[in-house]
Structures are given as structure tokens and as C-alpha cells.
Amino acid sequence: MSDVARAARLLRTAYETRTPVAPLRGNLLPVGDVDTAYRVQQEQVAQWEAAGRRRVGAKIGLTSSAVQRAFGVYQPDFGVLFADMAVPDGTEIDTGRLLQPRVEAEVAFVLGADLPFPQVTPADVIRATDYVLPAIEIVDSRIAGWDISIVDTVADNASAGLFVLGNQPRSLSDVDLRLAGMVLEHAGEPLSVGAGAACLGNPVHAVAWLAQTLAGTGTPLAAGDLVLSGALGPMVPVTAGATYEARISGMGSVRACFSPEETA
Known part of the structure; x- marks a missing residue:
């Protein structure tokens, strides 16, 4: 069995058993x-x-320049979203489904047209976007203690966990994503603040990068695809039993509600 297959098996076992594994870099995968x-x-x-x-x-992921510098990389990364990762707004999330979750607020894009081009411009993204929604991504590393490098998080499907979408779609013509302010709060206390400009200068730019990258791999973005475009502010560790609400100016709000530990 190759090291790639071994690493994939370790991560899948960690996902299925909710038991984190040691970092992969320097062990199964080259730094x-x-x-x-x-x-x-x-x-x-x-x-x-x-x-x-x-x-x-x-x-x-990795859409913040500060986070990129911390990882020693100068481009974002990406992972795959599955239907079973979606949680309805305000529905209680079984904390026991997750290992070491954190939450971050993002802009979600829903595409109305394909983006198959090897070179994708922001204008292409704007034209292809059906609507945008406020979102909370629940990131969750299968690597023990969040001791991750770019190699660990990419192998681990970009630390994907779950996601929650708001219920009021907005046209891109109705909101200036670069200037859109964000606050992520719990019980009225702000825990993370930011703006669209923190996401590669504009979330539209992040989606353009992803579209171009995926077109180059032969798996381009298509009509109907959902894209979580990257965090607008720092991620926040989850406390069991807590409810986190993200508000993005011009877009409304979305909530992620976690079960108490004793019911997880």
C-alpha cells in the first residue's frame, strides 16, 4: 500500500471513529x-x-494573507463539500459528530452557470453567480490538537466539517461584498469580526481562483454548485451547548446551534 493510500485510510478512519490522528507531514507525507x-x-x-x-x-481555505504567512504558502487551498455536511439554519448540531470543531463566517455562492474556463475573471464569477447567502462553516480537523501544516489540512479535505446556510438569498448586485462587515457572536458577545476584504480582497476573487484551479484539474465548477468562499474573520473554537450567530451587512444572519455534551 502506498503512503498516499495509507494517509487516506488513516484520515477516513479518524473521520468515521471520531478519533484524531498524529500529523501526516514528515511521516507519511513529505513536508x-x-x-x-x-x-x-x-x-x-x-x-x-x-x-x-x-x-x-x-x-x-487559507484566504487570509495572515494565515497564508503562518503556513508559509501564498495561495489558498480547497476541499470538497458533500450534501450530508449541510445543517439547516438554527437546527441543533450533535456535537458528538465532530472532533474539535471551530466556526467561521463566510459568504456562500450558488452558481447558476458553469465556469469551465482555464482563465476565469471576477466578471465571469459575477455573471455565473445565481445568488449569495451568509454561511457558517464548521471546520474540524482530524489531526490531533489542530497541529496542522498546509499538507495536513489539504490531505484532510481542507479541514471540512459541516456548514450552515442562511435562508435569504441575495443578488450580487444588492451587496458590495468587499465592504460587507461581519460579526460572529455568542449570547450577544462578538467573538470574531471582519469584512469581505479579508477574503483575498473580495470573496469574488476567491471564487475566481477556485474556478480557475478546478478547471485546470478537469473538474470545473458547474451550475448548481455551492462554494464557501473563505472566512471573513478569525475562526472561533466551539463550546458544546452554545449558539453562534453570524451577521453580514446587506446579507442577513445565520446560526449554528450545538448540542450540550451530555446529549451528543
Whole structure:
């Protein structure tokens, strides 16, 4: 069995058993080898799809310049979204489904047209977007203690966990995403603040990067795809029993509600 297959099996076992594993970098995967990390991700995705999980889109990570510097990389990363990751707004999330969850507020794009071009412009993204929604991504690392590098998170499907979407779609013509302010709060206390400009300068730019990258891999974004475009502010560790509400100016709000530990 190859190291790629071993890494994919370890991560899938961690996902299924809710038991984190040691970092992969420097062990099964070479330090800094992002291409090999994506091969691990692709192997897991193929296995999940064979098991019946339905792919619904993609998520973008590492969209903040500060986070990129911390990882020593200068481009975002991406992972795959599946239908069973979606949680309705305000519905209680079983905290026991997750290992070490954190939440972050994002803008979700729903596409109304394909983006198959090898070179995608922001104008292409604007034209292809059906609507946008406020979103909370629940990121969750299968690597113990969140001791991750770019290699670990890419292999681990970009630390994807669950996601919650708001229920009031907005046209891109109705909101200036670059200037849209965000606050993520619990019990009225702001825990994370930011704006669209924190996401590669504008979430539209992040989606353009993803569309171009995926077109280059032969798996382009298509009409109906959902894209989580990247965090607008710092992510926040989850406390069992807590409710987190994200408000994005011009877009409304969305809530992620977690069960108490004793009922998880």
C-alpha cells in the first residue's frame, strides 16, 4: 500500500471513529508537498463518492494573507463539500459528530452557470453567480490538537466539517461584498469580526481562483454548485451547548446551534 493510500485510510478512519490522528507531514507525507496532499484528498473523495456521498460543491481555505504567512504558502487551498455536511439554519448540531470543531463566517455562492474556463475573471464569477447567502462553516480537523501544516489540512479535505446556510438569498448586485462587515457572536458577545476584504480582497476573487484551479484539474465548477468562499474573520473554537450567530451587512444572519455534551 502506498503512503498516499495509507494517509487516506488513516484520515477516513479518524473521520468515521471520531478519533484524531498524529500529523501526516514528515511521516507519511513529505513536508511541503501540497500536490501529494491533494492526491490523498482525491483518494478519500473517490471512496466517499463510491460509498454514496453526494458532492455539492467546494470550500476555499487559507484566504487570509495572515494565515497564508503562518503556513508559509501564498495561495489558498480547497476541499470538497458533500450534501450530508449541510445543517439547516438554527437546527441543533450533535456535537458528538465532530472532533474539535471551530466556526467561521463566510459568504456562500450558488452558481447558476458553469465556469469551465482555464482563465476565469471576477466578471465571469459575477455573471455565473445565481445568488449569495451568509454561511457558517464548521471546520474540524482530524489531526490531533489542530497541529496542522498546509499538507495536513489539504490531505484532510481542507479541514471540512459541516456548514450552515442562511435562508435569504441575495443578488450580487444588492451587496458590495468587499465592504460587507461581519460579526460572529455568542449570547450577544462578538467573538470574531471582519469584512469581505479579508477574503483575498473580495470573496469574488476567491471564487475566481477556485474556478480557475478546478478547471485546470478537469473538474470545473458547474451550475448548481455551492462554494464557501473563505472566512471573513478569525475562526472561533466551539463550546458544546452554545449558539453562534453570524451577521453580514446587506446579507442577513445565520446560526449554528450545538448540542450540550451530555446529549451528543
